[in-house]
Amino acid sequence: MGSRASSLLRDEELEEIKKETGFSHSQITRLYSRFTSLDKGENGTLSREDFQRIPELAINPLGDRIINAFFSEGEDQVNFRGFMRTLAHFRPIEDNEKSKDVNGPEPLNSRSNKLHFAFRLYDLDKDDKISRDELLQVLRMMVGVNISDEQLGSIADRTIQEADQDGDSAISFTEFVKVYQSPLDFKLNFAQEGGADWGLEKCLKVLILFIIFFLIFQSQVLEKVDVEQKMSIRFLH
Amino acid sequence: MGLEMFEAFSPWNVLPWLVVLACCEASSGVNTSSNSSALQTPNAWFAASSSDPDERISVFELDYDYVQIPYEVTLWILLASLAKIGFHLYHRLPHLMPESCLLILVGALVGSIIFGTHHQSPPVMDSSIYFLYLLPPIVLESGYFMPTRPFFENIGSILWWGGLGALINAFGIGLSLYFICQIKAFGLSDMHLLQNLLFGSLISAVDPVAVLAVFEEARVNEQLYMMIFGEALLNDGISVVLYNILIAFTKMHKFEDIEPVDILAGCARFIIVGCGGVFFGIIFGFISAFITRFTQNISAIEPLIVFMFSYLSYLAAETLYLSGILAITACAVTMKKYVEENVSQTSYTTIKYFMKMLSSVSETLIFIFMGVSTIGKNHEWNWAFICFTLVFCQIWRAISVFVLFYVSNQFRTFPFSIKDQFIIFYSGVRGAGSFSLAFLLPLSLFPRKKLFVTATLVVIYFTVFFQGITIGPLVRYLDVRKTNKKESINEELHIRLMDHLKAGIEDVCGQWSHYQIRDKFKKFDHQYLRKILIRKNLPKSSIVSLYKKLEMKQAIEMVETGILTSAAFSARVQGTKRLSPEDVESMRDILTHNMYQVRQRNLSYNKYNLKPQTSEKQAKEILIRRQNTLRESMRKGHSLPWGKQAGTKNIRYLSFPYSNPQTARRDLRAAESTGNWMRLISVFLQRIWVPGSIAQDPC
Numbered sequence: 043m044g045s046r047a048s049s050l051l052r053d054e055e056l057e058e059i060k061k062e063t064g065f066s067h068s069q070i071t072r073l074y075s076r077f078t079s080l081d082k083g084e085n086g087t088l089s090r091e092d093f094q095r096i097p098e099l100a101i102n103p104l105g106d107r108i109i110n111a112f113f114s115e116g117e118d119q120v121n122f123r124g125f126m127r128t129l130a131h132f133r134p135i136e137d138n139e140k141s142k143d144v145n146g147p148e149p150l151n152s153r154s155n156k157l158h159f160a161f162r163l164y165d166l167d168k169d170d171k172i173s174r175d176e177l178l179q180v181l182r183m184m185v186g187v188n189i190s191d192e193q194l195g196s197i198a199d200r201t202i203q204e205a206d207q208d209g210d211s212a213i214s215f216t217e218f219v220k221v222y223q224s225p226l227d228f229k230l231n232f233a234q235e236g237g238a239d240w241g242l243e244k245c246l247k248v249l250i251l252f253i254i255f256f257l258i259f260q261s262q263v264l265e266k267v268d269v270e271q272k273m274s275i276r277f278l279h
Numbered sequence: 280m281g282l283e284m285f286e287a288f289s290p291w292n293v294l295p296w297l298v299v300l301a302c303c304e305a306s307s308g309v310n311t312s313s314n315s316s317a318l319q320t321p322n323a324w325f326a327a328s329s330s331d332p333d334e335r336i337s338v339f340e341l342d343y344d345y346v347q348i349p350y351e352v353t354l355w356i357l358l359a360s361l362a363k364i365g366f367h368l369y370h371r372l373p374h375l376m377p378e379s380c381l382l383i384l385v386g387a388l389v390g391s392i393i394f395g396t397h398h399q400s401p402p403v404m405d406s407s408i409y410f411l412y413l414l415p416p417i418v419l420e421s422g423y424f425m426p427t428r429p430f431f432e433n434i435g436s437i438l439w440w441g442g443l444g445a446l447i448n449a450f451g452i453g454l455s456l457y458f459i460c461q462i463k464a465f466g467l468s469d470m471h472l473l474q475n476l477l478f479g480s481l482i483s484a485v486d487p488v489a490v491l492a493v494f495e496e497a498r499v500n501e502q503l504y505m506m507i508f509g510e511a512l513l514n515d516g517i518s519v520v521l522y523n524i525l526i527a528f529t530k531m532h533k534f535e536d537i538e539p540v541d542i543l544a545g546c547a548r549f550i551i552v553g554c555g556g557v558f559f560g561i562i563f564g565f566i567s568a569f570i571t572r573f574t575q576n577i578s579a580i581e582p583l584i585v586f587m588f589s590y591l592s593y594l595a596a597e598t599l600y601l602s603g604i605l606a607i608t609a610c611a612v613t614m615k616k617y618v619e620e621n622v623s624q625t626s627y628t629t630i631k632y633f634m635k636m637l638s639s640v641s642e643t644l645i646f647i648f649m650g651v652s653t654i655g656k657n658h659e660w661n662w663a664f665i666c667f668t669l670v671f672c673q674i675w676r677a678i679s680v681f682v683l684f685y686v687s688n689q690f691r692t693f694p695f696s697i698k699d700q701f702i703i704f705y706s707g708v709r710g711a712g713s714f715s716l717a718f719l720l721p722l723s724l725f726p727r728k729k730l731f732v733t734a735t736l737v738v739i740y741f742t743v744f745f746q747g748i749t750i751g752p753l754v755r756y757l758d759v760r761k762t763n764k765k766e767s768i769n770e771e772l773h774i775r776l777m778d779h780l781k782a783g784i785e786d787v788c789g790q791w792s793h794y795q796i797r798d799k800f801k802k803f804d805h806q807y808l809r810k811i812l813i814r815k816n817l818p819k820s821s822i823v824s825l826y827k828k829l830e831m832k833q834a835i836e837m838v839e840t841g842i843l844t845s846a847a848f849s850a851r852v853q854g855t856k857r858l859s860p861e862d863v864e865s866m867r868d869i870l871t872h873n874m875y876q877v878r879q880r881n882l883s884y885n886k887y888n889l890k891p892q893t894s895e896k897q898a899k900e901i902l903i904r905r906q907n908t909l910r911e912s913m914r915k916g917h918s919l920p921w922g923k924q925a926g927t928k929n930i931r932y933l934s935f936p937y938s939n940p941q942t943a944r945r946d947l948r949a950a951e952s953t954g955n956w957m958r959l960i961s962v963f964l965q966r967i968w969v970p971g972s973i974a975q976d977p978c
Contacts, residue, residue, distance in 0.1 A: 076789045098786040103875045103901050104776065108783040132784050160777060184775060185873045197768065197866055204769045221769050272777045275785055 059123060063130035063150055069277045073129065077122050087119035088112070103183050107163050131159045134274035154219075156273040161218050172213040174198055352644070359385050359643040377747040379489045379710055382643060383740070386650020394654045404648045406719045410603075413641045414715075415593045418604050419586075420638035421488065421512055422611035423630075429505045430612075436687050437509030444510065444679045445483055445517040451675040453479025456667060465663035470727060477525045478731055481717055482672060482738060484518035486710025487511050487703075489743075490750050503699050507706055515712050516604035520552050522716055523600075529724050556602030560609025563592035567610070568617035568812045575814065581626035582633060585618060617812045645711040652718065653736055659729040668734045669741060672707075680704040698757050705750055708742045709735075768867055775874050875901065 059070055078084075080092050093099060093109040102108065112120050112128045120128075130150040148155060164172045164180055177198045185194065205213045205221060343350075362385045366372055392398075430437065453476035460467040460475060488511040491504070524545050531541075567588035574581050589610050596606035619627060680700055688694035695703075717735040720728050 073788065079789075093787065096786055099783055101901050102779055102783045102786070104779045104783060105901075108780060108787070112787075129784065129788065132781070160773070160780065163776065163780065180776065181772070184772075184779070184875055185870070189869060189873050193866075193869060197870055200863065200866055201769050201772060221773060272774065273781060275781060275788065277788070 059126050063126050064133055077125055087121045089119055131156055132275045157219055161215055170215055355647050356640055356643055377489045379743050380747055382646035386647040387653055389647050390651035390654035393651055409715050415590055415607055416637035416641045418607050419589050419611055420634045422608035423615055423634055429501055433505045439687050440683050441510045441513035444683055445514050447679040448483035448675050449480040449521055452671045455671045459667050467664055473529050480518055480521040481713050484712040485514055485707045487706040487708055489710055490706050490708050490747055502693055506703060512608055516602050519604055520602050524548055552602045553605055556596045556605035557609040559596045560592050560606035561613050563588050564610040564613025567614050571618050571621040572814050578623040578626050581622045582630045585630050621814050642711055645715055649714045657729050658733045661730055665734045665737050669738060672738055676707045677704050702754060708746055709739045714739055771870055
């Protein structure tokens with residue numbers, strides 16, 4: 043499978059994809075072999091059935107929407123370039139890219155494009171707003187059958203209420219982005235662990251704190267949960 | 280079929296045991312003198328009744344001696360089970376301390392009872408009994424439940440860390456203790472190098488899996504899980520191999536006669552023993568997989584075949600002085616993939632549960648015996664030796680972890696962070712393995728055996744209690760993403776969405792390292808192995824056949840009930856209602872508890888328990904909901920008449936608003952009524968969620 047892959051992917055095509063998406067040579071080759079292994083019909087394009095054959099995707103609650111995101115409007119087949127273009131959204135943002143040329147087109151894996159991708163999962167009718175219905179749909183997909191409709195409705199209402207700023211009972215893209223504006227900060231909060239042995243645990247923690255404080259700094263464990271990290275996948279070489 | 284395994288404990292096997300024990304009395308150290316007195320004293324009791332000819336038939340007799348051993352063993356096991364029930368009743372406790380703590384405490388309790396009443400404990404722990412009966416179930420269970428795919432992805436790192444780590448630890452601790460022993464002031468100078476090396480090898484046998492349950496809820500990543508698992512798997516085998524080699528060295532005539540040739544021979548033997556054991560295991564695994572191909576008519580003996588062949592691989596390897604532990608592990612790993620597909624559903628469940636049960640019985644017995652030895656008079660305390668043992672154990676483990684991982688990180692695609700390495704270092708909890716090896720040291724070769732046993736016990740107690748209890752809070756503390764920050768509902772929803780999205784895209788990409796090798800193996804597997812080892816009439820692709828059955832069922836349903844339009848939900852005209860903080864809180868709780876979990880790349884292994892799969896229920900619901908979209912795509916080629924586009928109302932329960940309106944709940948209820956369908960779903964899910972048996976997907 044490996045040798046067949048590299049012979050079918052022409053070099054110019056590879057260069058174009060590299061420029062457009064920013065993946066490295068080896069990453070593109072590897073993803074191409076994955077593409078060909080998914081492509082049962084061997085016609086160089088993937089259809090929806092090919093995606094649905096991936097077992098883990100079948101049990102992903104957002105499976106259908108994710109598959110749909112690969113296909114552009116009205117299309118039923120996606121070729122390798124489209125495949126790579128979608129995957130490019132998930133490339134991690136390198137540090138040296140952040141300060142690249144401001145004049146060129148925005149790279150596909152920029153923060154704003156990542157958020158757009160997530161936004162499009164909600165917004166099916168592509169009106170740049172997440173209406174209550176659309177939110178309810180997504181909620182229902184992500185939640186089990188034990189929640190009643192009323193509860194779900196009130197959760198959806200609350201979500202819109204928290205995010206909505208211009209009062210149109212829908213979440214626009216700018217409002218969606220604001221949720222991630224300030225990185226969700228966290229507190230090293232360990233007062234909540236308690237119960238019977240709260241005293242023992244606290245003493246032990248103070249002891250351990252001295253030992254591992256240095257290690258924590260070393261490991262850059264103090265990461266902030268943000269979009270760039272959540273929506274980035276480590277692509278293998 | 281379970282009765283075979285319990286033959287060891289049934290009454291009519293006691294007599295051969297007593298004969299064996301009488302023979303082994305010379306070599307086993309503890310309870311030697313007390314054994315004979317134990318056998319004599321009860322006999323003296325009943326001598327009067329048994330030696331006299333029976334003149335009258337007695338109405339009521341008491342013969343405790345006859346059932347003593349199995350009776351007490353059964354009582355011990357029951358006591359441990361009751362303790363476990365109590366342990367799990369208070370549901371916070373399992374997260375605070377590992378279950379080994381509980382077992383040790385029960386053992387200490389039993390030990391104190393036995394000591395207090397001056398009763399003679401049944402001689403359960405003997406070299407042959409341990410190695411032939413108690414050890415194989417434990418190793419089999421850990422090998423069987425090993426998730427194969429992550430194991431083979433990380434096999435380089437696991438071999439490097441497990442193999443070399445054990446060796447570094449063993450020799451490091453042994454050598455450092457030897458230098459301590461040279462210091463005259465401690466009174467230890469009669470222990471020569473080999474004894475110290477042996478002690479090092481047995482004290483480095485860790486049992487880190489025991490602590491996994493404690494940080495189960497702090498989502499430790501899959502790689503870390505795999506390293507801990509792999510280490511536990513290999514560690515026992517390597518320690519025993521080392522132990523045997525060093526004992527063989529000790530038995531040689533004079534310590535000073537050992538030449539470099541012997542050392543080289545020792546190394547060669549180490550490698551041969553290890554690889555030979557694995558080879559044996561693989562062969563037996565294939566044989567048993569082949570046999571299960573033909574058992575569809577007598578599925579009741581399928582568990583028997585699995586167990587007997589694994590045990591046979593162990594015994595066959597032991598006959599040739601190869602490593603039985605590695606053999607049984609390799610057998611379990613090889614066998615699992617094919618057996619699970621061949622074997623019927625009930626046999627599969629039986630095998631799982633029986634394995635858990637056997638291994639938990641073995642481990643309980645060992646821990647109780649450990650407790651019994653603790654409370655007794657067979658101790659020798661030496662401050663220097665014991666304290667330095669503790670210190671060196673920690674130091675050498677730290678050294679081996681950080682050095683070995685530093686090297687392996689250069690070659691890994693996903694390097695381990697310092698935080699991960701620290702967790703691996705801290706999870707070096709000793710367990711039943713080291714105690715057994717210490718206990719079974721031959722007294723003739725080790726005059727200071729009691730010191731070793733005492734030191735081992737101290738290390739075990741310290742690591743299990745101190746490290747076991749503190750590792751939970753430590754991991755939760757280090758895993759900073761899971762701290763108690765209060766997220767708004769918005770954030771929770773969006774974060775979960777992103778997690779699902781990320782997991783989905785990762786699955787599309789197929790994130791595996793060594794993709795080429797795995798691919799080649801899969802091809803080989805498909806072409807040759809599966810044809811030989813798997814039954815003929817299984818469906819080619821479980822997913823396609825499942826969907827077709829789902830669709831057929833839905834078609835039937837629709838004909839029967841007509842196409843219902845479910846109640847359109849009323850568009851609520853709601854103003855901005857003020858919600859109190861408690862409402863928000865309860866809303867958040869509802870959301871967190873009910874949202875589907877992200878596809879678990881993190882494995883959930885509990886050594887002592889088989890938890891019901893909540894992920895199965897979740898997956899069922901998702902599959903039902905997606906029926907409609909899947910039907911759309913399967914429709915091509917089917918001559919089903921309905922294809923109306925539904926109105927955009929009532930799009931609540933569907934992934935996409937273009938199928939017939941059906942409520943998910945109704946589907947679920949209807950689905951439950953057909954047991955066949957449930958079985959299909961669970962079989963299908965096992966093929967996904969039991970990692971490694973995903974081979975069914977057409978690739």
